[in-house]
Amino acid sequence: MIALFKTTALGLFIMFMSVGGAQALSAKDIMIMVDERTRQQNDSSFTILRISTCKYGLKGSKVKCTKKPVVKKLESASITVGQNGKDIQSILFVREPKSERGVGMLSHTYDDPAKDNETWLYLSALGKVKRMVASNSDDDSEPVSLFGSEFTTEDQETGKIDEYEYALLDRVTYKGRKAYVIEQVPNANRARKSRYSKSVVWIDQERFVMLKAALYDRKGRETRRIFANKIEKINGIYLARSVTLMNLVESRLSNMALLSIDFGVDINSALLTKRALTDTTFREKHLKSLRAQAN
Numbered sequence: 646m647i648a649l650f651k652t653t654a655l656g657l658f659i660m661f662m663s664v665g666g667a668q669a670l671s672a673k674d675i676m677i678m679v680d681e682r683t684r685q686q687n688d689s690s691f692t693i694l695r696i697s698t699c700k701y702g703l704k705g706s707k708v709k710c711t712k713k714p715v716v717k718k719l720e721s722a723s724i725t726v727g728q729n730g731k732d733i734q735s736i737l738f739v740r741e742p743k744s745e746r747g748v749g750m751l752s753h754t755y756d757d758p759a760k761d762n763e764t765w766l767y768l769s770a771l772g773k774v775k776r777m778v779a780s781n782s783d784d785d786s787e788p789v790s791l792f793g794s795e796f797t798t799e800d801q802e803t804g805k806i807d808e809y810e811y812a813l814l815d816r817v818t819y820k821g822r823k824a825y826v827i828e829q830v831p832n833a834n835r836a837r838k839s840r841y842s843k844s845v846v847w848i849d850q851e852r853f854v855m856l857k858a859a860l861y862d863r864k865g866r867e868t869r870r871i872f873a874n875k876i877e878k879i880n881g882i883y884l885a886r887s888v889t890l891m892n893l894v895e896s897r898l899s900n901m902a903l904l905s906i907d908f909g910v911d912i913n914s915a916l917l918t919k920r921a922l923t924d925t926t927f928r929e930k931h932l933k934s935l936r937a938q939a940n
Contacts, residue, residue: 671811671813672811672812672813672825672827672828673806673811675811675813675825675827675848675853676806676809676811676827676829676848677806678853679848679853679854679855680806681853682852682853682854682882682883682884684725684730684731684733685882686882686884686906687723687724687725687733687735688723688724688725688730688908689723689724689725689908689909689910689911689912690721690722690723690906690907690908690910691720691721691722691906691907691910691912691935691936691938691939692720692721692722692723692903692905692906692907693718693719693720693721693740693903693904693905693906693939694718694719694720694721694737694901694902694903694904695716695717695718695719695901695902695904696716696717696719696791696792696794696796696899696900696901696902697714697715697716697899697900697902698714698715698716698793698794698795698897698898698899698900699711699712699713699714699715699897699898700712700896700897701891701896701897701898702896708891708898710898715793716741716742717739717741717742717745717792717793717794718739718740718741718904719737719738719739719740719792720737720738720740720932720935721735721736721737721738722735722736722910722912722916722917722932722935723735723736723912723917724912724914724917727755727756728756731756732753732754732755732756733752733753733754734751734752734753734754734914734917735751735752735754735917736749736750736751736752736916736917736921736922737749737750737752737791737792738928738932739792745769745792746769747767747769747925747928748767748768748769748792749766749767749921749922749928750764750765750766750767750789750791750792751764751765751767751917751918751919751921751922752764752765752798754802756805756806758805758807758808758834758835761838762798762802763776764776764777764789764798765777765919765922766789767919767922767923772923773923774919774922774923777789777798794890794899794901795869795890795891795892795897795898795899796890796899796901799839799840799841800869800871800890805835808831808832808834808835809829809830809831809832809835810829810830810832811827811828811829811830812827812828812830813825813826813827814826814827814828814845816850817847819847819856819857820856822849822850822851822856823849823850823851824847824848824849824850824856825847825848825850826845826846826847826848827845827846827848828843828844828845829843829844829845829846830842830843831843840862840863841860841861841862841863842861842862842863842864842865843861843865844858844859844860844861845858845859845861846858846859849876849883852876852883853883854873854876854883854884854885855871855873855885856872856873856876857870857871857872857873858870858871867893868892868893868894869890869891869892869893870890870891870893871888871889871890871891872888872889872891873885873887873888874886874887874888874889875887879906879908880908880909882908884903884906885903886902886903887900887901887902887903888900888901889901905939907938907939910935910938910939911934911938912935913931913934915927915931916928916931916932916935
């Protein structure tokens with residue numbers, strides 16, 4: 646199942662094109678559509694993920710792990726809320742390895758630039774919930790890592806479109822796909838919270854999904870690269886089944902593999918609360934219901 650179509654910026658564009666209109670998209674228009682695609686993936690969805698992290702090196706021209714990867718399997722539930730469904734509430738739990746089962750992260754992401762996103766982390770060994778600071782306001786601070794991987798909460802954010810300036814740098818063919826190359830530069834307010842001075846992204850011209858990204862630190866050095874692969878259409882939504890993030894400074898990489906995703910799942914909003922992080926019986930009751938609904 647999939648949620649009903651919303652009249653969003655993407656919806657208005659599709660309706661405009663369907664009646665014979667034609668108009669060149671600006672760089673910002675393109676990124677609004679990409680953001681909408683991402684938001685659709687989080688609309689009443691239940692997901693099973695596998696994240697593998699390792700140190701890497703070059704063997705010939707190929708990137709290879711130099712040590713056995715650390716592998717974690719995660720369960721994630723998310724819903725869209727707020728005005729026009731532009732805010733996202735999500736919760737992730739470690740399912741494997743067994744020694745880390747119960748470690749969880751709760752995130753509330755807001756489209757409004759005036760509202761900082763909120764993240765709470767629960768480590769079962771400590772037995773308490775810790776609220777993570779949203780701002781990345783000094784050179785020593787770091788965004789929150791997703792369970793020890795190279796992926797961070799900042800890398801996973803949606804919305805906040807108005808906090809960036811966009812420029813269409815080029816139109817290219819990348820891996821057989823026609824793509825827009827777009828530069829994103831944070832405005833002054835966003836720059837105070839971000840580790841990045843800019844990013845350059847390759848966007849599929851037909852499917853409006855990211856194919857590749859280059860991320861630059863505050864000194865203008867490219868420090869991270871992201872590659873999206875195995876892009877498939879699932880329940881009418883294009884998404885990548887495999888995303889790899891390379892940390893060029895630490896020579897570490899993480900791959901996030903989408904093992905399964907179910908849309909239109911009946912998710913009780915009570916699951917997306919701090920109680921679910923600490924109350925095992927409560928959490929498992931809700932997760933059991935989601936597992937039963939999954940295909």
